[in-house]
Structures are given as C-alpha cells and as structure tokens.
Amino acid sequence: MSAHQTIDSEVKTNDVVLFMKGTPDFPMCGFSGQVVQILNYLGVDYKGINVLEDEGIRSGIKEYSNWPTIPQLYVKGEFVGGCDIAREMFQAGELQQFFTEKGIAVKQGA
16 A cells, blocks of 8 residues: 555544654654644544654655645544644634534533
8 A cells, every 4th residue: 555545544534633743642743742732632532643653654644735744633534734723723712613513522621
C-alpha cells in the first residue's frame, strides 16, 4: 500500500485522526502537544498517527492535504487544519460545535 493509500484509509476509516509528531502519550513537538491537549480536554476519541515513524507518511500527508505543516486534524474524512486553526476554533467554541455537528461526542462542560 502506498503512503497516499495508507493516509486515505486512515482518514476515511477513523472518525477523528491526528497526524502528529510523536504519539498522544508522548508528543514530540509543542504544536502536536497543543492539539493533543485540546482533544483530550474535549474527551474526543481519536487516533494519533506518528509521522516520525514513516517518512512516506510525513511527506505524503502534506501532499494529501495540500497543507505544509504537521500536526493535521481530520474529522469524518474532512481536513480541519493544523495547530493554529484547531486552537482558534477551540477558543471560540467552534471546535466543540463542529464535533457535535459531525456526531462526535465531546465531554459535557468542555
């Protein structure tokens, strides 16, 4: 399976996917760590994919989304954005609303 096929499969078979540097338990960059904190705070179930483990995935995700940076957040197959976009949406309450509209459970009070 090519990197593009692997990425496409992960994006389409998982409700929430975060392509990141490191893992949800051990983020390897501050930007990935911020998105992990947001998702954990919201209580959202998600799959973290460590791009540092596979150069094909690391470069392929940038081509897949036409977005130059990592982390990258996908919800129900849709590219949401990177750290800045996720943080701004979260701070405005838009990320919580977006998850709810997509049928993704968020923790009450978050």
